[in-house]
Amino acid sequence: MVSVAELGTAKKNTWCPGCGNFAVLQAFKSVVSRLGLEPWEVVVVTGIGCHGKIGDYLALNSFHTIHGRVLPLATGIKLANPRLTVVGFAGDGDAYAIGIGHLPHAARRNVDLTYVVHDNKVFGLTTGQATPTTPLGMRTRSTPFGTPEEPINPIAAVLAMGATFVARAFSGDLRHLEEVLERALRHRGFAFVDVLQPCYTFYDTYGYYRERVYKLEDDGHDPSDWNEAMRRAREEEVTGGERIPIGVFYQVDRPTLLDRLPHLSGVPLVDRPPRVDVAGLLERFR
Amino acid sequence: MGMDLNVLIGGEAGDGVRQAGYLLGKAFVRGGLTVVSVFDYPSLIRGGRNLHLVRVSDSEVSAPRRGVDALVALNGDILGSFGGEVRPGGPVVFDSDASAGAEPPGRAAAYPIPATSWAREAGARRVVRNSAALGALLGALGYDLDLLLSVMGDEFPPEVYRVNAALARRGYELAARNPLPEGMRVEPVGGRGDRVLITGNEACALGALAGGMRFYAAYPMTPASPILHYLAGVQREAGIGVVQTESEIAAVVMATGAAYAGVRAATGTSGGGFSLMVEGLGQAGATETPLVIFLVQRPGPSTGLPTYTSQGDLLFAITASQGEFPRAVLAPADPEEAFYLSAEAFNIAERFQIPVIVITDKHLAESYFTVRAPDPSRVEVDRGELISGEWRGPGEYLRYALTESGISPRALPGTRGAIVKQNSSEHNERGWAEENPDTARAMTEKRLRKLLGVREALRGRSLEVVGDPDPEVTLVGWGSTRGAVLEAAARLRERGRRVRFVRFVVLWPFPSEEAQRALSNAGEIYSVENNATGQLARLLRMETGIGVDGTVLRYDGRPITHEDVLEGMGEAI
Numbered sequence: 009m010v011s012v013a014e015l016g017t018a019k020k021n022t023w024c025p026g027c028g029n030f031a032v033l034q035a036f037k038s039v040v041s042r043l044g045l046e047p048w049e050v051v052v053v054t055g056i057g058c059h060g061k062i063g064d065y066l067a068l069n070s071f072h073t074i075h076g077r078v079l080p081l082a083t084g085i086k087l088a089n090p091r092l093t094v095v096g097f098a099g100d101g102d103a104y105a106i107g108i109g110h111l112p113h114a115a116r117r118n119v120d121l122t123y124v125v126h127d128n129k130v131f132g133l134t135t136g137q138a139t140p141t142t143p144l145g146m147r148t149r150s151t152p153f154g155t156p157e158e159p160i161n162p163i164a165a166v167l168a169m170g171a172t173f174v175a176r177a178f179s180g181d182l183r184h185l186e187e188v189l190e191r192a193l194r195h196r197g198f199a200f201v202d203v204l205q206p207c208y209t210f211y212d213t214y215g216y217y218r219e220r221v222y223k224l225e226d227d228g229h230d231p232s233d234w235n236e237a238m239r240r241a242r243e244e245e246v247t248g249g250e251r252i253p254i255g256v257f258y259q260v261d262r263p264t265l266l267d268r269l270p271h272l273s274g275v276p277l278v279d280r281p282p283r284v285d286v287a288g289l290l291e292r293f294r
Numbered sequence: 295m296g297m298d299l300n301v302l303i304g305g306e307a308g309d310g311v312r313q314a315g316y317l318l319g320k321a322f323v324r325g326g327l328t329v330v331s332v333f334d335y336p337s338l339i340r341g342g343r344n345l346h347l348v349r350v351s352d353s354e355v356s357a358p359r360r361g362v363d364a365l366v367a368l369n370g371d372i373l374g375s376f377g378g379e380v381r382p383g384g385p386v387v388f389d390s391d392a393s394a395g396a397e398p399p400g401r402a403a404a405y406p407i408p409a410t411s412w413a414r415e416a417g418a419r420r421v422v423r424n425s426a427a428l429g430a431l432l433g434a435l436g437y438d439l440d441l442l443l444s445v446m447g448d449e450f451p452p453e454v455y456r457v458n459a460a461l462a463r464r465g466y467e468l469a470a471r472n473p474l475p476e477g478m479r480v481e482p483v484g485g486r487g488d489r490v491l492i493t494g495n496e497a498c499a500l501g502a503l504a505g506g507m508r509f510y511a512a513y514p515m516t517p518a519s520p521i522l523h524y525l526a527g528v529q530r531e532a533g534i535g536v537v538q539t540e541s542e543i544a545a546v547v548m549a550t551g552a553a554y555a556g557v558r559a560a561t562g563t564s565g566g567g568f569s570l571m572v573e574g575l576g577q578a579g580a581t582e583t584p585l586v587i588f589l590v591q592r593p594g595p596s597t598g599l600p601t602y603t604s605q606g607d608l609l610f611a612i613t614a615s616q617g618e619f620p621r622a623v624l625a626p627a628d629p630e631e632a633f634y635l636s637a638e639a640f641n642i643a644e645r646f647q648i649p650v651i652v653i654t655d656k657h658l659a660e661s662y663f664t665v666r667a668p669d670p671s672r673v674e675v676d677r678g679e680l681i682s683g684e685w686r687g688p689g690e691y692l693r694y695a696l697t698e699s700g701i702s703p704r705a706l707p708g709t710r711g712a713i714v715k716q717n718s719s720e721h722n723e724r725g726w727a728e729e730n731p732d733t734a735r736a737m738t739e740k741r742l743r744k745l746l747g748v749r750e751a752l753r754g755r756s757l758e759v760v761g762d763p764d765p766e767v768t769l770v771g772w773g774s775t776r777g778a779v780l781e782a783a784a785r786l787r788e789r790g791r792r793v794r795f796v797r798f799v800v801l802w803p804f805p806s807e808e809a810q811r812a813l814s815n816a817g818e819i820y821s822v823e824n825n826a827t828g829q830l831a832r833l834l835r836m837e838t839g840i841g842v843d844g845t846v847l848r849y850d851g852r853p854i855t856h857e858d859v860l861e862g863m864g865e866a867i
Contacts, residue, residue, distance in 0.1 A: 092555070
């Protein structure tokens with residue numbers, strides 16, 4: 009089993025002190041270690057944004073892709089080699105602005121991978137512009153008069169898209185974040201985790217969340233009940249921000265894309281010979 | 295001059311015009327003749343006008359030509375519009391039940407067939423009318439009906455075959471009562487089993503499979519969709535993954551993910567989709583991921599003419615995406631070459647860890663050509679410097695190790711003991727993001743060095759040079775115009791002219807040295823291209839300083855014919 013320390017690298021960390029990304033990094037290393045995964049059997053796919061550096065800080069296979077494209081890249085990797093544990097990390101700009109077009113399709117396909125969104129409700133790396141989860145009216149460098157657009161509700165949206173695992177965690181509660189990530193990695197299918205985290209430099213929300221979050225599992229939530237999951241997903245809006253649930257909203261067992269493609273089960277594509285016999289296919293053109 | 299017949303089949307979309315041309319073409323090929331057929335259709339599902347121009351010859355033709363020698367009209371619109379174009383005495387087969395208001399031209403040999411009534415009597419769908427018409431055409435031409443029936447037997451399930459065969463026979467018998475005069479008939483010349491009738495798209499798909507492609511991701515876009523359709527159809531027997539993605543962006547990135555994981559992967563699209571893929575193309579270049587893209591051109595700009603042909607994306611393909619990185623761009627001329635180049639594209643992609651674009655166009659991709667059957671045993675698979683099994687060092691594995699060739703030995707994720715980090719940001723040898731100037735320079739140079747290897751690997755097969763060693767005229771071109779140019783060159787040679795043809799098979803890395811050799815003492819140089827601005831001519835000047843003396847350009851969405859080439863050169867047709 010690989011230790012948490014062995015999962016780190018010598019790369020100098022350039023996240024701002026106090027950044028929520030540290031908690032995600034720490035929690036993920038713990039989970040990889042706890043699950044007994046071999047480092048070379050895990051692939052991390054990261055998008056563009058501060059979160060995207062996480063690959064450099066992990067002694068794991070990684071692919072730092074272009075802005076918004078974590079999901080299709082991760083999907084291609086998993087379909088090619090299902091033995092790999094594939095985990096995508098994206099920011100809220102990455103996942104909900106430029107890359108949101110991939111989200112419903114990842115949910116529909118239900119490829120066995122985990123998608124962790126570092127949701128700090130602001131673009132940090134490009135120095136503080138609004139994202140789709142920025143609260144209405146918030147002033148940022150790109151919205152000096154306040155954002156005029158309603159924020160999206162990622163949990164409700166992904167529930168509606170039909171994802172088989174939908175969860176939220178808070179970077180200020182490391183142990184709970186670890187539990188949620190572990191359940192996500194153990195889920196067979198597309199596991200979505202929205203991580204509420206502050207951007208210490210551009211949008212510090214530590215105190216705000218700490219006063220409002222509560223754990224679904226402590227509140228008797230049944231994660232097999234989609235309607236109840238949707239009600240809880242809207243709780244923050246409905247209560248005017250009084251109560252913000254974290255934990256697993258919804259989980260269901262459904263066949264993955266590979267389960268539905270029997271010709272791809274068995275020998276992984278990567279292990280098949282790099283040559284297809286086309287002699288028979290060519291005969292049909294005579 | 296031997297037999298050379300242009301048969302125009304026309305009807306509405308939904309009348310089975312494509313299928314009819316294909317069946318007819320294959321019946322001719324099985325009789326030892328050579329066919330090239332162009333399907334001309336607007337971007338509609340039903341209605342509109344569909345035309346299939348089937349050229350059949352007893353010599354080796356590989357391009358369409360002008361003129362109509364025989365017409366099969368499935369409605370009055372086609373009969374009225376094209377009847378007058380049929381050469382005097384040529385057969386005009388038409389559905390006499392569906393041609394109200396139109397008359398066959400008086401000088402034609404008219405073959406009215408009550409095809410709609412026959413279809414109704416047979417209790418069959420309206421589309422079977424075309425079988426009656428094909429039968430009648432073969433009856434008029436005196437061709438062997440059994441060859442058509444054998445093709446139908448292979449293409450249709452038994453019950454569909456029965457009704458189509460019955461109608462074809464009925465049409466044949468009716469027309470055979472008044473066959474065309476001796477000189478206008480078409481006879482089989484004996485079977486030649488070594489040939490196939492195939493489209494460029496099918497050949498690209500089959501070549502990719504023979505070259506070991508195991509993953510294809512694409513978003514539907516005309517005229518590249520038939521690659522997706524073909525691969526989707528054979529995915530189970532071939533044992534490959536085929537995903538229809540949510541966009542071309544997803545397609546190129548998903549294929550890149552599969553390629554990083556170690557599977558030979560590709561995507562395919564036309565210009566609009568390729569525009570969306572451009573950032574993903576650069577990602578493959580920066581991360582050194584082997585990726586193959588089939589770019590099937592159609593006329594732009596923007597939506598353009600979705601179902602027509604063009605060579606307007608050459609300069610776009612060789613320059614697309616920000617920054618400087620190595621790529622290869624390969625341009626097959628016909629399905630036979632498309633098969634082998636598509637397979638080879640994966641070798642180039644893997645050996646040099648670069649994106650490779652196989653560029654075709656609607657004419658090559660969707661027209662049917664008669665070519666020698668591709669031989670899969672001629673395809674070699676070379677995966678390059680791939681580390682298999684376990685990483686044993688020395689030291690830690692470095693995905694972007696600096697080497698003389700620029701090629702870093704490639705481990706796949708999942709290799710025990712190796713951590714494989716790829717990065718679209720500039721990076722160090724480990725794959726960590728790094729921005730210092732020495733690293734940036736070293737990595738840029740490393741990537742670009744690979745192009746020398748690509749050039750070396752493709753040396754000797756980058757150009758096709760045929761014709762006179764001491765020419766007065768040299769025609770240059772690329773891709774699907776080959777057949778028309780060769781035919782024009784043959785006409786000129788018949789007139790005593792000394793002509794050479796230089797065709798660029800590899801467009802990038804541009805084969806400058808070979809081009810300079812082939813174009814020295816070339817006489818007058820004409821560039822023949824299916825675009826408006828002479829992109830090959832411009833590229834040639836940019837890379838070699840050689841200017842052309844003239845261009846023959848066609849940019850109305852239709853393929854170039856030998857008549858276009860001759861006319862464009864100011865020669866008699």
